[in-house]
Amino acid sequence: MMLRKLSRELIILCILLTSCNKSSTTSSSTDTNNNGGSTSTYNDLFVPPAITGTNFNLTLDKSTKQFNSGAVTATYGYNGNSFWGPTLIMNQGDDVKINVTNNLSDQTTVHWHGFHIPAIMDGGPHQIIEAGATWSPNFKIKNNAGTYWYHPHLHLKTYEQLAKGAGGFIIIKDPIESALSLPRTYGTDDIPLVLTSRRFNNDNSFNISGAYGDYLLANGTLNAQVSLPKQYVRLRILNAEIERGYDLGLSDNRSFNIIGNDGGLLNAPITATRVKMMPGERVEILVNLGNDALGSTLDLKAYNSGQKFGFPGGEPATSGEFGSLLNNKDFTVLHIKIGASTNNAITTLPSKLANNTYWTNADVTNSRTINITGGQAGSAFTFDNNTYGFTNINQTINLNAVEKWTIVNNNVFGHSFHVHDVQFKIIARSSGAVGEHESGWKDTVYVPLGETVTVIAKFDDFADPINPFMYHCHFSNHEDGGMMGQFLVK
Ligand SMILES: [Cu+2]
Structure with a gap:
């Protein structure tokens, strides 16, 4: 135990000194990266085949x-x-x-x-x-x-x-997306970007315990950099963390355009300088690099310092179950170098995207409330005081019902709520307006501490009297701990 504690302190010391930063052997350039406060060597972003x-x-x-x-x-x-x-x-x-x-x-x-x-x-x-x-x-x-x-x-x-x-x-x-003038050359101007973080043991194995990692991985790459063409580029960002949230923005504070979220395109692009993403959520953004100088650089960053309590990864601790070297910090997610534009460069932004018609209160045929419970004194988080049971059916829904689900979080922390089978519309947040970044079809929604979130979905097409769908917290440690329920559609 003593040794374990000592090694954590050594790791923190290493971060403060630049001599033993975590860098992989496949380096391609050196720059200053404020990830953990160290000078880092960048590695080329892995783009999955x-x-x-x-x-x-x-x-x-x-x-x-x-x-x-x-x-x-x-x-x-x-x-x-x-x-x-x-x-x-x-x-x-x-x-x-x-x-x-x-x-x-x-x-x-x-x-x-x-x-x-x-x-x-x-x-x-x-x-x-x-x-x-x-x-x-x-x-x-x-x-x-x-x-x-x-x-x-x-x-x-x-x-x-x-x-x-x-x-x-x-x-x-x-066909709707394909008809739009959008970047869609995979790996060139259309980049998938999965964000997560990991902690390493002294033998370089992953430390699979606790809520947070210490080092950001972009597509599994530590200290990732990518060369992107001098034009509009599309980033398809996924938060695949165990628990950490991200409040993303660009290092020069420029605005970008949100064009889609979990369930596809929004009806029109939204201009933003920050976008919050919880585990399980996706967002597609367009970044205009057309006015950047060739060879210049820009960072996609997580502006995670100073978040409201309950934001996962906002805790002050640097080690332990809820600690991390990235907690309550602004840190680089992806280092971008501006390269030459491509032949088929997208240089303008469409003014309209999809033509989604969303559910409203007038469509609702049934309502239910789900309370976030547990979590006190180290106990597991639950829904409605029920720990997940493999054979339990927690909700039964009529085929073709349009249901309003009210998720109440009078609990001790924020959570990421995911429902299988459907894409829903977030119609209300008790704290105020629904975010523009989450204004399209969604399957995962952030439920901050002290907030009530209301969503509407239609449960059509797939009835099954035996096989359930899941709803759960998308913090996988909470999910494994029993913060999951099952519903039948029949
Ligand atoms: Cu949770």
Whole structure:
């Protein structure tokens, strides 16, 4: 115990000194990065390979990655990647089949986060893939064009498997999005960016305990940099943290344009200088680099200092269960270098995007309230005082119901609330207005401490009297701890 405490202090000392910063062996340039207050060497951002089509093969396996000098880190990755997995690109209306092979020595599942598909295809805790087995779900893509993702959802193991690197992006395309003049050259002006953080043990293994990591990983890359063309670029950002929230902005405080969130495009771009993202949430932004000088640099940063209590990662501690070297700090997420523009550069912003018609109170056929409970004196968080039960049905919903869910957080901390099966509309926050960044279709919503959030969704298409869908906190430590419920649609 003494040794453990001492090593934490040594790590903090290392951060204060520039001589032993965490940098990987694949460096390409040196700049000043305020991540943890150290001078860092940047590493080229890993962009996951993309797979397009209607038949996909995913294989989850153990891997290793060289994050730090010395020993490699034991990780998980799909399809031979050392951390994370390929980006699956699908078209709305397609019938897709995915063969998921589990090469771990443990069970897993794969959940298609944000998808409107039958419960038995959803990849929740019940669709277990045994070690060595292959699971082959098939479903029609009914979602709108947008940024979705896949990740393990095995109860009690979601945190561990996600933390080791199991996850991947899914990009859905549709005719509405395709008709717009938007950046969409994958890896060039259309960049997937998954944010998370990890803590390393002295032997460079991941420390899979506690709520927060100490070092930011962008697409699994420490101190990531990317060269982006001098034009409008699109960042598809996913918060895949265990628990940390992000309040993102650009280092020169320039505005950017939010064009989409969890369920696809907004009706029109929104101009912002900051966007808050909680675990599970996605946002698509356009950044205009057209006026930047070639070779100049810009940082995407998390402005996480001084957040209201209950914002995950705002705690002051630098170590321990709720501590982190990144807590309550502003830190760099991605270092951007401005490169030459491309031939097909997007240089203007569309004034209109989608034509979504959202649910309102007038559409609602049933209402229910979900209270966030537990968490006192170290007890687990729960919904309505019920710890998750594998065979419990917490809510039963009529097929085609338009439901208003009121999520009440008179608890001790903020949470990230995710519902499977549906995309919902956030209609009210008790603290005031619904954020513009969350004004489109959503499947995950931040419920700050002391706040009540109201959402409306229609539960159509997929009735099943046996197989439930999940609703849960998307902090995977809270989810594993029992902050999850099950609903049937029938
Ligand atoms: Cu939670």
